[in-house]
Amino acid sequence: MSDLGFYALRLALLVAAAGTLAGALAGFRNSAALAAVARRALLLNFALCTLALAALFHAFATLDFQLSYVANHAARSMAPHYRMAALWGGQAGSLLLWCWMLSAYAAAALPAMRRLPALAPWASALLLGGCIFFLALLCFVSDPFEKLPPAAVLSDGAGLNPLLQHPVMMIHPLMLYTGLTGFSLPFAFGFAALAAQATGAAWLRATRRFTLWAWCFLSIGILLGGRWAYEVLGWGGYWAWDPVENASLMPWLAATAYLHSVMVQEKRGMLRIWNLALVGLTYTLCLFGTMITRSGLVRSVHAFAQTEIFGVLFAGFVLLSAGLFFGLLIVRLPRLRAERQLESVVSREAGFIVNNWLFMALLAIVFWGTLFPKLSDWLAGREILIGPGWFNGLTAPVALPLLLLTGVGPLIAWRRATPAHLRRHLAWPGLAGAAAALGLALWLPQAGWLAIATWAIGAFVLVAIAGEFARALRARARRGEGPGRALAALLRKNQRRYGGYIVHIGMVLILCGVAGSALEEEQLANIRVGDAVSMRGYRLEYRTARPIRAQHYGGAEARLALFQNGAPLATLTPEKRVYWLEQQPASIPAIWSTLGEDLYVVLSAIEQDGSATLKVHYNPLVNWIWIGGGAFILGTLLVMWPLPRRAVPA
């Protein structure tokens, strides 16, 4: 079976090359037959990539340690589901997964290509061109089907990093890849629209759901990554501005900007160039992020160790893709003039433009901060690392106006808003925001102005969105609909707008949760049995420690009795482990989680004298990040869910 996978990959490379050639020729010569060849190549490429992926899955399922990749990433002792997830635990397998997803998206875009036949050849060529790169990497640089010499075949494999053997980690990479590869479709269609000189709104409509789909999964991936870091890594946080984290955040920022600005093109025929540029930027950042993760360009706790050739090849591909897209965009600039100009700075389209500026500012900060260590190394010969403080200090002042726009934007009318209209719609939210700011400044002055401003603006946005719902429900009530029916009708018939509001609610909750970090506390204590450590009304009493002797790891766990204001709450058992096979230490935190706060306890060590060294974190509002994330995903699903529409007859 692995031989079949080996051949399937090589064949897929040939097919992708043939399809790219056919697509490009079809685009130039306007040939139906060649376009049909390109379309068939998309399907064939998908089938062959699926065969290769299935072969690798089969190799993992049957533990075929003849394959170097399987031998290095699986072990007999691993549970079957983690064995399968080990497929994307290393370089070659995750590249194959990426390539398969790319081919799957390309195949899934066929119906859209049928609707836009003029764009199909170019889109096919670009999608298959991307596949060529990944397939070439898989065939010649990082082959998942590479076999070990017979004498080197072992009875058991080396296993997977134990920190990755976590339920969240089974799906986090899948979500992330689904998101990152998904942006290939708007990229390919945008390129095709430029190539075929059909830059109307048709390509936007054709790829809108794919873009949302990709964005939704990228968001889920980022959130799951944060959740995993919080639960498994044991450093007390969920986001460390690690380059690999930033690599997934950058395309998300660009895509979010695009999802907003595309509405301006749909509604007002403006920002066509900008939207195309954002589409190009988003996918380029997806590739760029993948490159820095895999090439070892930046230092990261979860970057793949890689050879230099990998980085060079990937950088070449990123430059080629971006060069093709933006080069064509520049060539077509004269044809891309907006249908209209901005009529007023107080209008929804102006709001979207400001929104885009802010997203771009965030992107620039994250980009600079991610690459600065490398740039400083290149320019000054010394790698200057940038810590989370730098990112937090710069991003927060940009994120706050963005949050404010989340509330203000939907209230402003298209074209222009009158002062009376603004007064009417902004009065209550403004009042709520001001009251929240005042209350918080008096109640929690230690939180600092940034956190108070975040929460106050959050209150403003939530009241504004509630007002939007209330006004819409009142309007429907005038037609005699009850509140429940009216709400359902509202969400069903205007899913983009009201789903979008739910996304905004999710974002507000996430940012409010993040702002809770202003009240974070941390304490490092060494306590003997019977002693206690206290923090914020909580008291942790060290009862005992006992050794852990599991099959795959050993270590110790401390048993701690948790009290709040004298009342017993729970027993917490943070662990310090060493995974035998991988010789990897890990601190498994114990978390007491409530809606308001988390008490996060890490066992640093059980000392020789039996005392325990504990690190206790007080993390307020962390749960609101996950709750907000849930609302965020729910809203996105609502926006893109294909509700049945009344068919418009031909």
Added chain:
Amino acid sequence: MRRALRCAVLALCLAPGAAQGQGPGLPALPERPIPAGEGRISGRVVHAESGAPVAGVQVILLALDEQGQPSWRTANSDGEGRYRFGGIATGLTYQLGALYAGLPFSGARLSFEPGVLRLRAGDLPVRDPRPAAPGDLNLTALRAVLDVDAAAVSVREVHELRAEGKTPLLGTLQAPLLRIPLPRQAVELRARSSDAGLELRPVPTPGDVGAGAAAGAAGESLAVLGSLAPGELHVELEYRLPAPSADTPARFARRLPFHIPLLEIYLVDTGDLAPRSKLLHRRRPARDGSTNYLRLEAFEVAPGEEIDLTLERLPPRSAVSQGVALAAAWALLLGAVAILLWPLVAPFRPRRAQTGAEEAAASPDAAPGSAAAHGAAYAALREEREALYAAIGDLDHDLETGKLSAADHAELRAELRARAIHLLREERAATLPPSGAARASAEASATAGSSAADSGAPGADSEMRAATGAATGTATGAATGADARAESEAPPGAPHAAAPRCAACGFEAAQAHRFCAHCGAPLQAAQAGAATAAPTDSTAGAAADGTATPRDPQAGGAAQDAASGRTAQ
């Protein structure tokens, strides 16, 4: 150097025959003469506890030259315990040692100061061994190397031991230094110790100490006997166990009566072994030359705790042969080539009936005017029209929720309506091939097309509202009505008496237009002029007009449904 010297002394002391040398005459001890000189070292051998001189002890003086080459000389202590080494070079560093009761003892390290020719080494203490007691000799690690072949499992156990304290130990049959249970199924058993002075003798295991089902062979143990100096040593056991077969796995089972801080098992990996153990965990494989080892490990094994390792042979992989895989790859290649080339070699093959959109997809370069081009145009127009309906619905919603002034709403709506109407017309034209469209237009121009004119502008407006209704989703069948109306209205270019002019903006419209292409307002004059052409449909138009209000697209849609139904009839 001190460490090297110490090792050398011990190695010298442990040389074959040294253990027997307790007095003069140690013929087996090879001599390597120390370079001659004028130096002299003397000292005394005493008993460590009593301080009494000990006679007949072999004292060894070891030297290392600059190249690291050892040389040595021996002497025996006299009746007063004294010894002397004369005529030795003064430029070297010396280490003293002694062999007493078969045990090595380490003495002082010496070197001559410049100008000094005689050195007094002081007392060299020796001790009498005492009977071993539990805790005197402890296992620090147990390492086993297992090699599985077709005939047997070869096992080599290395017990790493440490004799604690400063006093030498004496193991006897009654109280051996250590008793290592022997495996039950072991054959060809051999044992050796790193201390050649020790005796390893199989003895019956007394009582029931550690004798479990998997323990010693018929209750036998290996007793470690003799004198033992403090420090480290190891005892090796080599034996063979039955090999695993397809039905019966091999088993390495040990239960030792002492604490094992570290247990390591190296299994020569043949690529088809599956070791299983509850106690042992896996470590990264090790490699030595061309041999791979599976590595298992356990910490802090308690006395009497069972070490159980089952070794199964994995079934051979039922792999597809290389030839079959290659054949499948060729088949895939040929299939892929055939699939890819088919559109090129058979572009004019008979096709099944396709919808317009599918045809368009099949031939993006279809000639203008072909059915395929019309299908594609139709699909694109319909999609764009749907988007416009949604935009109009949004606009109305903005007005309803007070986010848009009435004036802005009217202006924006008029723009969208104008575009939607334009699309409706183009869409209709794209639905049919040009010839058919023209024919249909000509036929319709006298009847359905004029029905709207008969009902006047409000009727036409209801059509637009129906379209809006479809966009907001509130009008059941609104789109149907709108489209049906579009189908039945006058085609572009149909003959009319006079070019209509928009009453709202004065824009001169095409004759067939019922809405102003500039501002979207209904073109009343044109439609009023054509009113008499189709009196049969006027009622439907009037009904639509009568029931639909600008704020009630649902009603408009319903009315339009009725209108379209009648038109269809």
